[in-house]
Amino acid sequence: MVAILESVIMCPNCGHQEAETMPTDACMxxxxxxxxxxxxxxxxxxxxxxxxxxxxxxPPVQQQRSCCN
Structure with missing residues (x-):
């Protein structure tokens, strides 16, 4: 399974949405x-x-791998 590497983050405070590239080897x-x-x-x-x-x-969660070790 190929992981999606871009995600749109939506701010719960103001509703602003921004497309961001996710790291594949670390948590943000x-x-x-x-x-x-x-x-x-x-x-x-x-x-x-x-x-x-x-x-x-x-990406680690998408691939059902351990995340943020």
Whole structure:
């Protein structure tokens, strides 16, 4: 299975959406919204901001691999 490497993150504060390339070998724990400048962190139970706020989960989760070791 080939992982999707781009995801659109939607800010829960202002609704701004931004397409971002996801890292394949690390988790992105913090993300600053380019519109309102709030810093997003993963929701409880998620490993990264893409899993919480992205249109696609991070590549390790997509491939059912261990994430963020």
């Amino acid at each position: 724990y913090f993300y600053e919204c380019t519109s309102c400048k709030i810093v997003l962190k993963p929701l409880s139970g998620d490993c990264c901001v893409f899993c919480s706020y992205g249109a696609a989960k991070c």
